[in-house]
Amino acid sequence: MISDDVLKPLASWRGKERYGNELLDCLTIIFKTAGCSWSRCRMCSYRNERYEKQSTDALAHLLHRQLAWIVQNYTLAEFPMVKIFTSGSFFDPAEVPPDFLDAVATAFRGKIVIAETRPEYVLEDTLKQFIDRVDDGSHKTPVYCAIGLETTNDLIREKCIDKGFTYSDFIRAASVAHTAGAGVKAYLLFKPLFLTEGEAVADMKTSIAEASRHADVISMNPCTVQRRTELERYWREHAYRPPYLWSVLSLLQDAPVFVACDPLGGGQQRGPHNCGKCDYEIVKGIRDYTLNADRDLIDALMETECACKQEWEYVLNNEKPYAMPLTR
Numbered sequence: 001m002i003s004d005d006v007l008k009p010l011a012s013w014r015g016k017e018r019y020g021n022e023l024l025d026c027l028t029i030i031f032k033t034a035g036c037s038w039s040r041c042r043m044c045s046y047r048n049e050r051y052e053k054q055s056t057d058a059l060a061h062l063l064h065r066q067l068a069w070i071v072q073n074y075t076l077a078e079f080p081m082v083k084i085f086t087s088g089s090f091f092d093p094a095e096v097p098p099d100f101l102d103a104v105a106t107a108f109r110g111k112i113v114i115a116e117t118r119p120e121y122v123l124e125d126t127l128k129q130f131i132d133r134v135d136d137g138s139h140k141t142p143v144y145c146a147i148g149l150e151t152t153n154d155l156i157r158e159k160c161i162d163k164g165f166t167y168s169d170f171i172r173a174a175s176v177a178h179t180a181g182a183g184v185k186a187y188l189l190f191k192p193l194f195l196t197e198g199e200a201v202a203d204m205k206t207s208i209a210e211a212s213r214h215a216d217v218i219s220m221n222p223c224t225v226q227r228r229t230e231l232e233r234y235w236r237e238h239a240y241r242p243p244y245l246w247s248v249l250s251l252l253q254d255a256p257v258f259v260a261c262d263p264l265g266g267g268q269q270r271g272p273h274n275c276g277k278c279d280y281e282i283v284k285g286i287r288d289y290t291l292n293a294d295r296d297l298i299d300a301l302m303e304t305e306c307a308c309k310q311e312w313e314y315v316l317n318n319e320k321p322y323a324m325p326l327t328r
């Protein structure tokens with residue numbers, strides 16, 4: 001017997017999202033699917049959220065029930081934007097049966113739909129069919145492919161994350177998406193395993209500059225230690241420290257384009273953090289900045305007085321790959 005629980009998405013919530021110069025009401029949904037076909041990234045626990053292996057029809061049935069729950073429990077007319085995540089890639093046919101893509105597109109027709117996917121599943125025909133159903137002429141770019149590029153550095157993506165695709169795969173996917181009429185959102189991961197704070201900051205600076213040539217929107221995720229991941233094992237052994245919030249601020253301050261950032265777990269040991277005393281205001285400020293794009297706010301936060309700022313500067317300049325992390 002299927003319990004009520006499995007008929008709901010893994011999570012869904014309402015929020016605000018900056019789009020151009022507007023603030024839109026956004027419905028975010030995480031559908032439970034067959035799970036990520038790659039399933040190897042060192043920091044990812046989402047891949048653990050998956051249905052047992054089953055037939056395509058049975059899987060489609062469960063997904064349709066989740067969508068029905070969304071339609072019943074939200075007034076969709078309130079949301080001009082919908083963000084869709086799965087336990088992997090929305091456009092992976094092994095994870096999400098193609099007829100479910102049609103149902104989602106029909107349910108969210110007339111909205112801006114942002115769907116997360118790995119680059120190998122960005123195919124022109126699939127995307128065009130999806131866009132045709134979503135697009136009612138209300139928006140110039142009705143669909144965005146959100147791709148977890150993480151970094152533009154292939155060596156770091158391979159060795160530190162085990163992501164299994166290259167920067168050129170991302171560029172190809174971005175080009176296909178644009179040709180099909182979709183936009184591209186790139187997620188970057190700030191401070192994966194095995195990088196010093198300084199190396200991680202340098203990697204993000206380059207990645208933001210390079211990825212913004214191919215992506216319309218950039219979102220930076222400061223790394224958080226999720227449960228049941230390889231990253232968690234290193235963190236428990238004191239071999240990993242999530243990034244400083246000072247580093248996050250400095251990256252947002254210097255970025256040549258607007259970079260959205262929601263520091264999940266901000267101020268906690270598992271998330272990006274400073275000393276504990278200055279964290280709350282900075283996390284709140286970064287969240288506000290993501291909505292208002294006010295650089296003056298970032299400048300002001302960077303001027304916050306706290307003793308841990310010197311510690312951060314020391315770590316940034318002196319931490320070595322063979323003796324890290326210097327702090328917890």
Ligand code: SF4
Pocket residue numbers: 036037038039040041044045046047087088089118148163
């Ligand atoms: S980060 Fe994305 S691609 Fe990597 S294992 Fe998780 S869901 Fe799969």
Ligand SMILES: [Zn+2]
Pocket residue numbers: 274275276277278279306307308309
């Ligand atoms: Zn502090």
